Amino acid sequence: MSRPPLPYLLPILIALPLLGLLLAPTEDPTPRLTAEADALAARYAGSLQTALKQAMEAGGPVAAIGACQQQAGPIADRLGADSGWRIKRTALRLRNPSSAPDAFETAALEEFSRRIAQGEPATALTRGEIVTAADGTASFRFVKAIAMGEPCATCHGVTLKPEVGAALAELYPRDRATGFQPGDLRGIISLSRPL
Numbered sequence: 043m044s045r046p047p048l049p050y051l052l053p054i055l056i057a058l059p060l061l062g063l064l065l066a067p068t069e070d071p072t073p074r075l076t077a078e079a080d081a082l083a084a085r086y087a088g089s090l091q092t093a094l095k096q097a098m099e100a101g102g103p104v105a106a107i108g109a110c111q112q113q114a115g116p117i118a119d120r121l122g123a124d125s126g127w128r129i130k131r132t133a134l135r136l137r138n139p140s141s142a143p144d145a146f147e148t149a150a151l152e153e154f155s156r157r158i159a160q161g162e163p164a165t166a167l168t169r170g171e172i173v174t175a176a177d178g179t180a181s182f183r184f185v186k187a188i189a190m191g192e193p194c195a196t197c198h199g200v201t202l203k204p205e206v207g208a209a210l211a212e213l214y215p216r217d218r219a220t221g222f223q224p225g226d227l228r229g230i231i232s233l234s235r236p237l
Contacts, residue, residue: 071172071182079127079170079182079184083129083233085121086117090113090114094110096109097110103203103205104206104209107206107210108209111138114131126235127235130231131230131231132151133219133228133229134155135218135221135229136216136217136219137210137217138214147185150232151229154167155227158225158226164188164227168185168186170182170184172237183232183234184233184234185230185232186231187230188228189228190222190223190226190228194222195222195224198221198222198228200220200221
């Protein structure tokens, strides 16, 4: 039996490693994107908390309500422009109807509510995944629970001071974001990024 001449084998020898590269599994970007989104959500929450704390110290809870209304969106926009992510806050019980949850966010909020009812702490809840829209475009979606903390009770708690209630009624006439207890799921920080 004779061997095929080397010129015939050369294309096969070159093609085999290239075929291996084409058939190799691609890296799942979910862990990397989850870590990136989680860090960005923490930056957003920290920046907003700093703004609220400064407003609270300068003018009390009514000033903090105004600061939240005026600064939450611009902080999210600035971080989004710098990072390429879309950032927002949303909840099932909304303060601002323009920040209503979409289907992905609603499902995450409902899942988080069930998990909290089963004893998981709200502070530990996140969800990140690749989502493909009906038009075939893919994006990475990430949500992080906003746990009701003690300082938040001033504007989101069960008992509000009259001036706080009046400011909320003026700025948010359809407010449903009160009556929370510490540890409750207040809402989520939601991030998305096209892939």
